[in-house]
Amino acid sequence: MAGIYLHVPFCKQACYYCDFHFSTNQKYVREMVEALCTELKLQKDYLQQDPISTIYFGGGTPSLLTGEQLKKLLDIIKANYVIAPSPEITLEANPDDLTAEKLEILYQTGVNRLSIGIQSFNPAVLNYLNRAHSQQQALKCFEDARKSGFDNISIDLIYAIPADNHENWHRDLDQALALQPEHISSYSLTIEPRTTFGTWLLKGNIPPIDEEFSAAQFEILLERLSHSGYEQYEVSNFCRPGYHSRHNSGYWKQEKYLGIGPSAHSYDGVNRRFNISHNPKYLKAIAHSEIPYEADILTNEDRINEYLLTTLRTKWGANLEKLKNEWSYDLLADQREYLDRLLTKSYAIIDGKHLKLTRSGLLLADKISSDLFKI
Structure with missing residues (x-):
C-alpha cells in the first residue's frame, strides 16, 4: 500500500509560528491546481502501481480550494493510479473556511476525514498566534462537519503558549474533549528562525519556549487524553480505537508515498526526493512537463x-x-x-x-x- 500527499501552498495569512512553505498571494491558485493535476500524471509510475490507500491534502491551507478543484484532483488520481478499497482521504482545513455549505460539498467529493487546525479555543491565544479564525468559528465548523456526515475528525492543538499557569491549557482540553473528536494532534509551540516569532525572539520581543513549562503541559495532555479514552499511538498523536491517521502512520512505518506540489517530499521505499519550495519555479517547470526536484540518495x-x-x-x-x-x-x-x-x-x-x-x-x-x- 502507498499514499499520495498533495501540497496546496496558499494561506489567507501567515501564522506567526509557521515555517511550512506557503504564499499569501492567492492569484495563482487556479494555475497551481492545473499544475498539480499535470504532476500527478507525470508521476503516475513513481509508486509502481502500488495501490493507493491514503490521499492527503495538506499545506498551506487546502480548504481554500473549491469543491470543484478538489474533485478534479481526485478524479485525476482515480484515473491514473490504482486505488485500494475504502481509501482514507484527508483534508487539512481552517475553521474559517468550513461553512456548512462548503462541508456538504467536501463530503460529496469523497473527502472522508477532516484535520481541522483549531490550535486553541482561547481568543487571546488565537490572536497571539495570528490565527484567522475565532473561537465561535471553531465550534461552529465542528458542529457543521458532524451534521454534514463526517465521522472521522481530527483537531490540532498547540501547547506551551507563554502563560503564568496551566489554566488556559486545561480549558482548551476541556473544550476539545467536549467535542469528542476521533483524533487529536497536539504539538508544543516551537520558534523557528524563518518565522515572525523567530524574528521577534531575536529582538527580545517574546520569551523563548520554557522547556519545563512545555514538558508539564505535555504531561497534562497525556494524563487527560488517556483518562478520556484516547490512545497515544505517536508522540504527538492520539486517537479513539480504530481512528489513527492511516496516512501519517504510513510515514512512520516507512511505507511508500508520492508528494505532489512545491516543497512536497516523496519516498519510493529506497530513496527520497523533494520538490523545490518555490511556487513560480515549480509552475514554470511543470508547464514544460518537468518535475523540479532534488534527490536524496540514502545510504x-x-x-x-x-x-x-x-x-x-x-x-x-x-x-x-x-x-x-x-x-x-x-x-x-x-x-x-x-x-x-x-x-x-x-x-x-x-x-x-x-x-x-x-x-x-x-x-x-x-x-x-x-x-x-x-x-
Missing part, C-alpha cells in the same frame, strides 16, 4: 537512522528483525549496554521482535533515537 546508515527516528515515536516501535534482515544492523548486539540502561530505567521494553518506548521514554524519543543511530 544504508541513513535508512537505519530514519527507521529508528520514525518508528520509536510510535506505539508499534522498531522491528528488530527488520533492522537485522534488511540493513544488517543487530541493534541488540551493537547497543546492548545502552539498551540495558533504557530497560533498567523503564524508558523502553522489548516486546517480542519490537523495541518500544514507554510513556516516559517517549518524552525523550528523539534523544534515544539519535543515541541508537548507526554511525
